[in-house]
Amino acid sequence: MQTLQIILLAALLVGTAYCVRSLRALHQKTSSKFERISREITAATKDIKASVLQSYRQGEAFSQLVALLKFSAPIPPTRSWAASPDLLLTIADLVRIHKPRLVVELGSGVSTLIVAKSGAKKIISMDNSEEFADKTRELLKAHSVRGVEIRVAELAPHVSGVDWYDTSKFNDLKRIDLLIVDGPPGSKNPNARKPALSELIGRLSPRAVIVIDDVNRDGERELAEAFAEALPNHVLTIYPHEKGTAVISPR
Known part of the structure; x- marks a missing residue:
């Protein structure tokens, strides 16, 4: 009976260790994926801001051109x-x-x-x-x-x-x-x-x-x-x- 308890306890410890290792691996994988997604979102946000700013600046320049040169046709x-x-x-x-x-x-x-x-x-x-x-x-x-x-x-x-x-x-x-x-x-x-x-x-x-x-x-x-x-x-x-x-x- 005591031997069986020892075997069950050992199996429980092995199972627990396996679960802990699996959870750690999953955490690392999830964290890595989250960090990658976060970097991609940050980069995309930066690109969008730059694009919006560039469009605004080009719009400003175009408005000044129209005011200065008074085009008579498209x-x-x-x-x-x-x-x-x-x-x-x-x-x-x-x-x-x-x-x-x-x-x-x-x-x-x-x-x-x-x-x-x-x-x-x-x-x-x-x-x-x-x-x-x-x-x-x-x-x-x-x-x-x-x-x-x-x-x-x-x-x-x-x-x-x-x-x-x-x-x-x-x-x-x-x-x-x-x-x-x-x-x-x-x-x-x-x-x-x-x-x-x-x-x-x-x-x-x-x-x-x-x-x-x-x-x-x-x-x-x-x-x-x-x-x-x-x-x-x-x-x-x-x-x-x-x-x-x-x-x-x-x-």
Whole structure:
């Protein structure tokens, strides 16, 4: 009888130990899962707050654009692959302050309209797509904007090793007062826009201003830094815009 009690007690102790270990393992697993879920919720909340703040800032910039430029017709959507309102507002401000006599833009679109409505005297916008060039022409016509030249410069192999605009389209350009670099498309090749430096640095006026979009990407940031290094009398300013904007302007 005593032996049976000892066996039962031992079995009870083993069972209790097993239950305790199982409960500990379950607790650790549950705690780990809870911590992971908590981290995911925290990260998602942070992303949502950043997105809401970004949307608010873009809305502010767009409202100011509408008030400043008084559009007479609808404008196409901004953001995503198109220029964001914060960049467009900066461009409008630079045109109004510096009053450029010649603006050269790499990549046409709603930014072309903004430059024209802000008072630039002469605008030449390069686009590698006939389709997008036509859309920009239609946009300008809808807003009764004249005197803007949209040039189609197809992409061709460049000595730098990337495809860039047909350089013959730039032969007649000199003394550029405002250069806007937002093309060619650079999302797949970080070096896609870098030929702008070697091809256009010698065509800038001494007091030229250079605007580069998408400097949140490494390729465009490096291009902005290279422009600033090549222009010792200029200063580089990086604006914390949605996609990052670099402005290289005279000191």
